[in-house]
Amino acid sequence: MGNVAFIGGGSFGTALAIMLAKKGLDVSIWDRNDSVVEDINIKKENIRYLPNVIIPSNVKAFKDLERAVIDKEYIIIAIPSHVVRKISKDIKPFTNKNTIIISIAKGIEEETGKRLSVVINEEIIDNNVVILSGPSHAEEVALDIPTAVVASSLSIKSAQKVQELFMSNKFRVYTNDDIVGVEIGGAVKNIIALASGICDGIGYGDNAKAALMTRGMNEIIRIGKRLGGKGETFSGLTGIGDMIVTCTSMHSRNRRAGILIGKGMSMEEAVNNVGMVVEGIKACRAFYKIKEKLNISMPITDMLYKVLFENKDVKYGVYELMTRDKKCETY
Structure with a gap:
């Protein structure tokens, strides 16, 4: 299913990274915070955002954005809404036309009132964007507590790929074409x-x-x-x-x-x-x-x-x- 990169080492991004790593994928996490990167790589724990949860060895954290996202099939934006536009600009040079951009942020661009999928596509024009949303607290996802979410995109094929990427016996993903x-x-x-x-x-x-x-x-x-x-x-x-x-x-x-x-x-x-x-x-x-x-x-x-x-x-x-x-x- 390809390698995966997470932009943002917060609680939900980390929880999903752990889940995908347990499925056997190689996962990278980019974060701007030195202590988050070091804790993930050395202590195998995100002490700041998701303490007391062991992170598998096939999850690697990076401070260098290019190293984290280059040649990844999926890039997952896991950051607050107000920095989505900037990070989209930053990752654009390291994507290709087949890279699927997934957003797990829940919000809206305050200055423009635009939905985040629109914001991402304004900066990364040629790529399909998928929104992954639903009732899913990181603390429970990380503990393999049953959870169900929705993958939505203007491209139903991309939504279905993301559905397949995340589906497990503890994490159920539905598709919805109403982005x-x-x-x-x-x-x-x-x-x-x-x-x-x-x-x-x-x-x-x-x-x-x-x-x-x-x-x-x-x-x-x-x-x-x-x-x-x-x-x-x-x-x-x-x-x-x-x-x-x-x-x-x-x-x-x-x-x-x-x-x-x-x-x-x-x-x-x-x-x-x-x-x-x-x-x-x-x-x-x-x-x-x-x-x-x-x-x-x-x-x-x-x-x-x-x-x-x-x-x-x-x-x-x-x-x-x-x-x-x-x-x-x-x-």
């Missing part, structure tokens, strides 16, 4: 997860979380369909499935950040405490602009934006959501 819906679902659910964490931090219960997740799903569907996604996609793994796992698990950095904000921390303090990129913050800012431009009703996104960027009091924000004008649920 718009897959990407929008994966990005907007981070907004709802952040809001869900805030509810937990305030101390609200199951009723509040169920209401938030259900109405949040409505927002995902509303903007997803408006941007060209298919309704059925949002009922699947990259829609409701991804939202459930991100809103309910302590593995979710978005939920953890939200909990801290709900307990009274500022956005900056919460992000520093989590210690990793919180994509829901960037997504909230980006989709707030999109929904304003397109005049789409997204009250949870709207209120979260005001809490994060306009110093709206969290509990008063909830009060305002609860006391909006009466509506029909299915309108």
Whole structure:
């Protein structure tokens, strides 16, 4: 199936690298952090991002980008959304027309509002891009806990190749030709997860979380369909499935950040405490602009934006959501 390179030695990239190495593939990981590279190569562990998990010997880490990606059949982009464009430019000279680019990032380019597959293809014009998305925490994938995800691409043949690449008896991959819906679902659910964490931090219960997740799903569907996604996609793994796992698990950095904000921390303090990129913050800012431009009703996104960027009091924000004008649920 060819050799594989991961761009980014974070938790999810490392977990997938371990999984592919167990299938017998030679896997390289590029990371800019010296300690991550050294720990993977010498200690056979990613102490910073995925501690206490042994990394197989056929996983090698590199600081040199060319050495990591040259002659690879698959290059997997496993970095935060805001650096996807830059890294795409950087790896372009080391690709050929048959290289399949896989993105496991879940977000949107904040400055342009463009989906990440579009961003990648603007920089690496001739290559097929596949999005791998779904409810898949790295901590569980690394422990071989059963997981199911979706591979989506404008090229169904490329999506099927990626499906074959990752499939195992513990990691099931479906294909989906709705790349718009897959990407929008994966990005907007981070907004709802952040809001869900805030509810937990305030101390609200199951009723509040169920209401938030259900109405949040409505927002995902509303903007997803408006941007060209298919309704059925949002009922699947990259829609409701991804939202459930991100809103309910302590593995979710978005939920953890939200909990801290709900307990009274500022956005900056919460992000520093989590210690990793919180994509829901960037997504909230980006989709707030999109929904304003397109005049789409997204009250949870709207209120979260005001809490994060306009110093709206969290509990008063909830009060305002609860006391909006009466509506029909299915309108």
